[in-house]
Structure formats: structure tokens, C-alpha cells
Amino acid sequence: MFCRWINSDNSVGTILYIHGLGESGLCFESLVQNEHLCQWSHIALDLEGYGKSLWSVTPKSLEEHADSLARWLQFKSISQVIIVGHSMGGVIGLILSEKYPELVQGFINVEGNISIEDCTFSSQAVSYSLEDFxxxxxxxxxxxxxxxxxxxxxxxxxxxxxxxxxxxxYYLNSKELVELSRGAQLAKRLSTLEIPLIYLLGNPRGTAELSRSMLTASDVEWRAIEDAGHWPFIDRPKTFVNEMLCFLSQLPK
Incomplete structure (x- = not known):
């Protein structure tokens, strides 16, 4: 997997960024380079089939993406990462946290899928057959x-x-996202994680109202980045970084 990796001198921790459907680690460039986050090391990988990473002979499922990330971290002897997972990356971050809790210290879920109303581009994709897509x-x-x-x-x-x-x-992962979101269990699964967790969303153009109510019902803490949409870290970078710093400051030393 192609990797953007910045090691900080005297690093206080490692932030692992997981991008969304069709995206790449490039979308996190402003966070990786942010001077206020320079105490942390940053890893922004392109998942297989996305960005500058190789295309797979057999497309990788969401769980296989999580497994690949876990193997990469284990190979590099990195553990206790803080996940920043955006959109589809929020779902992959959830799977990674469930399957490999020893690798994860905390989780910032950014606009991750919660309900079917969050499926914008994925719903458009699965409206086609694979051949027509x-x-x-x-x-x-x-x-x-x-x-x-x-x-x-x-x-x-x-x-x-x-x-x-x-x-x-893109098509396989779209199908999975639609199925998982329609199942309406993602908020509950987040609530069962035994790690520090926050869900950040863009308001008013981000996560659906139904999803917000599901997060609240499942006792998942969420906060809104005002005047932002699905990419709040691009729309309002200063506010987003402040939310990150607030979360990071509360993690065990």
C-alpha cells in the first residue's frame, strides 16, 4: 500500500488516517502537515484499489481492508494508533477496532456511515449492475x-x-456500505468499543439527521463542525484540528 508517513521527533503517538470510498490519503494532507499536530506521527495509507496503491486482482472487502491495515501495522511494529477514519474509513476503522483492539488507542470517526441516509455515492453506484457501472x-x-x-x-x-x-x-465497497448502513447496527457497534471514541460530523451538510439520532440513542458522543459538509477537515480545518486536539488531550498518557 502506498503510504504517506511523517515521523515526529519525540512523538507522543501515531495517528492512522483511513480514507473513504473512492478517496485516497491525499485528502488528509492538511492534517498530516498541520503544525498544531506536529507532536504526533502521521500515517495516511491508500487502501488497495485506491489512490496510488496497486489495484487488486480480486477487489478487497471492507474487512479485508481492515486486515491489510492490521498486517501493515504489525509488520512495522506499530500499535496503539489513534484512528481518524473518514466516511467508509469510519466503517473500516470500526472493524479494525473490533478485530484488533490491541492495535488501537482511540478512534475519531469522521462522517462514517451510520444509516442508509448517509449512502450518497455508494447508493448511486449500486443502482447500476456491475457491468453497467x-x-x-x-x-x-x-x-x-x-x-x-x-x-x-x-x-x-x-x-x-x-x-x-x-x-x-469502488463497486464492491459501495454494496457493502449500503448493506451495513441499511442494517442500522453501526451506531450500536460503535457504542460497544472499549476505547475512547468520538464521532465528528459536518453541519448542516454532513451526516443525516436519522444517523445523528441513532448515535444519540446508542450513547455515542458526537460533535458537529459548523458550516461544513462531508469533509469537515477540508471545509473547516482550524475547527476540526481543535476538535482533534481536544480528543487527543484526553487520551491516557
Whole structure:
């Protein structure tokens, strides 16, 4: 997997960034380079089939992505990471935390899927058959994102990453996200994690109201980044970093 890795001198911890559907670790560039987070080491990988990582002969499932991340961390002898998982990365971060709790110290879930109402691009993808998605569906979605990105910096960055991703992986992961979100168990699963956790969302253009109510019902702490959408760390970077620092300051030393 392609990796953006910044080691901090006298690091107080390691932050592992997990990107979303069709994205790449490039979307976290402003966080990785942020001077207020310089005490931490930063790892932003491109999942297999996304970004600059190799495409898989057999597309990787969400659980397989989590397993690949765990193997990578184990190979590098890294543990007790703080996960920052965005969108699909929030779901993968959940799976990683469930299966490999010894590797995770804390979890910042950013706009991760909770309910079916959070499935924007994934729902569009699975409205096609795989064959039609490969023939014209993916291009249709990508072209729409390009048009919307003319006025939205986050979508401009997303479009750039989409140009590198494997269509089969995008489609498989979209199906999984829709199925998991429709199952309405993701908030409950978050609530069972025995690690420090916070869910950060963009308001008013981010996580659906239904999902917010499900988080509240499951006693999952969540906070809103105001005047932001699905990429709050791009829309409001200073506010987002302040929320990160608040969470990080509460972790056990």
C-alpha cells in the first residue's frame, strides 16, 4: 500500500488516517502537515484499489481492508494508533477496532456511515449492475462530481482521487456500505468499543439527521463542525484540528 508517513521527533503517538470510498490519503494532507499536530506521527495509507496503491486482482472487502491495515501495522511494529477514519474509513476503522483492539488507542470517526441516509455515492453506484457501472455508471458519477467540484474544494480533491481508483473495488465497497448502513447496527457497534471514541460530523451538510439520532440513542458522543459538509477537515480545518486536539488531550498518557 502506498503510504504517506511523517515521523515526529519525540512523538507522543501515531495517528492512522483511513480514507473513504473512492478517496485516497491525499485528502488528509492538511492534517498530516498541520503544525498544531506536529507532536504526533502521521500515517495516511491508500487502501488497495485506491489512490496510488496497486489495484487488486480480486477487489478487497471492507474487512479485508481492515486486515491489510492490521498486517501493515504489525509488520512495522506499530500499535496503539489513534484512528481518524473518514466516511467508509469510519466503517473500516470500526472493524479494525473490533478485530484488533490491541492495535488501537482511540478512534475519531469522521462522517462514517451510520444509516442508509448517509449512502450518497455508494447508493448511486449500486443502482447500476456491475457491468453497467463499469461501462458508464462510474463515469457518470465521476463527471457529476467534477461539475459540483467547480464550486466545492472538497469535491475537487475527491475527483482527483476518483481518477485513480479501481472501479471493481469502488463497486464492491459501495454494496457493502449500503448493506451495513441499511442494517442500522453501526451506531450500536460503535457504542460497544472499549476505547475512547468520538464521532465528528459536518453541519448542516454532513451526516443525516436519522444517523445523528441513532448515535444519540446508542450513547455515542458526537460533535458537529459548523458550516461544513462531508469533509469537515477540508471545509473547516482550524475547527476540526481543535476538535482533534481536544480528543487527543484526553487520551491516557
Amino acid at each position: 463499469q461501462r458508464y455508471g462510474f463515469d457518470t458519477i465521476r463527471n457529476s462530481i467534477y461539475s459540483d467540484g467547480l464550486e466545492d474544494p472538497a469535491l475537487r480533491s475527491y475527483y482527483a482521487s476518483l481518477c485513480l481508483c479501481q472501479q471493481e473495488t
